[in-house]
Amino acid sequence: MDAVQSDVLVLGGGVIGLTCALALLHRGASVRVLERAEPGAGASHGNCGTLTPSHAIPLTLPGMPWKALRWMLHRDAPLYVNPKPDWARWRWLLGFARRCDLALAERAAIARAALLQRSAALLPQVLTAEGIECEYSATGTLYVYHDGRTLANDRREIGWLTRLGVAAEALRGDQVEAMEPALLPGVAGGILHPDDAQLRPDRLVDGLARRVRECGGVIEIGAAVDGFRCAGNRVAAVVTAHGEFAGERVLLALGAWTPGVARQLGLKVPIQPGKGYSITTSRPAPCPRRALVLREPSVCVTAWGSGYRLGSTMEFSGYDARLNRTRLDALRRGAAAYLKAPFGAELKEEWWGWRPMCVDEKPLIGPSSRWRNLVLATGHGMLGVSMSAATAELVAALVAGDRPVLDPAPYAPARFGL
Ligand SMILES: Cc1cc2nc3c(=O)[nH]c(=O)nc-3n(C[C@H](O)[C@H](O)[C@H](O)COP(=O)(O)OP(=O)(O)OC[C@H]3O[C@@H](n4cnc5c(N)ncnc54)[C@H](O)[C@@H]3O)c2cc1C
16 A cells, blocks of 8 residues: 655654644645544653753753762762663763863753744744744743852852843842742842743644644654665655555654654664653642742752742653652652742642753754665753744755755754664
8 A cells, every 4th residue: 555645644642743744734734633542642741841041051060070979979960870780871971071161051042042032032923823822921030049058159140141132030038038028038149031931831842733724734643653765865655553654754853752763763862761750740829929039959849820839950860651659759749848828729640751862962853874865853851842933944944945044053863864
């Protein structure tokens, strides 16, 4: 039987696959999304939903490998690396450690800031134009500190962020407590990032999936990509349990699952799953007015009209699909040290997700240098929601052969020979 044909086959129905699908549909392409489970079944479901140009500075900073080694000794530290032997994980970690260099981090920060700022400008326009209601609000992010040393350290990054065009304002402890009556006393200070925003990520994904269908796109639910048929240097067909599908272009947007699938095309994608957790409850009283980052335990707090979430932690333990109670308890403990009412009365969901962590802290966006009709949009790490709209704009322009608004060079998969 002939493979079902589309202009663009999108592999993966997370926030990246769906925003790209919608942008491509608006350019007149026929689009089919192949999704293993259902839209938003991966990291795009229970994340914190913050939109953060404030995260432009990458994790690949000098000193980070030593910090990570110290944290390895504590199972409830904000970052945990499972020390068990796993060649792929250790190769990735060594690659990451090699990139912990100031000059490289400065280049990565410029590339990340460009994508984050463009996305921050585009996303509210997309939500309005598409009629997607996902509790978007541009109320900024407030970092809250108990420890003066951590605060002093982070304040040094304000100048760097300002040079990148990201607003950041240092606040005294009493100013932070006055801004956020939900906080317990004892705040040493804060940093406000007024350009950040927040939304409810599961509602974003639902809205995107609805609009993809309304615009004529097809989402094949339960169509796990099992393999490929190749002809010369083209991907001729994608093989799934639902049959074979072909595309003039094939967009690989499988988040943390990208390496396993791409290996079947001979591509070694330098992504590891960075597992994170979240707890969703009803709104507590008093409830924070804006997104908070409780800095020492690294807990992100997001409150929407419809609920409240504690999230974060970063665990490198491969594709381990268990819900780790220690990590969830660390979120609860972290919140209890800072907030008068750390969670709401009704528990709605305990969740984990795999962030697609690219070894150089920049996403992989653009054509494959190996396969003529393959395009990648993956590896967004901690920032997939924040970078989604600009990623989609870039992918749609590259597929159409137009000159993109952003310079695509820093994100090119060719930097890893992909
Ligand atoms: C705790 C936590 C908090 C976070 N907070 C934020 C935040 O505040 N702001 C932010 O910007 N980002 C945040 N992130 C990161 C963000 O969630 C991710 O960067 C983003 O969701 C990645 O989107 P994606 O579409 O690339 O991947 P995913 O959402 O994981 O989508 C990949 C999709 O591919 C599907 N798939 C997998 N294998 C196959 C296959 N073989 N065939 C077909 N389909 C397949 C999966 O089912 C999934 O739906 C957070 C992440 C976590 C874990």
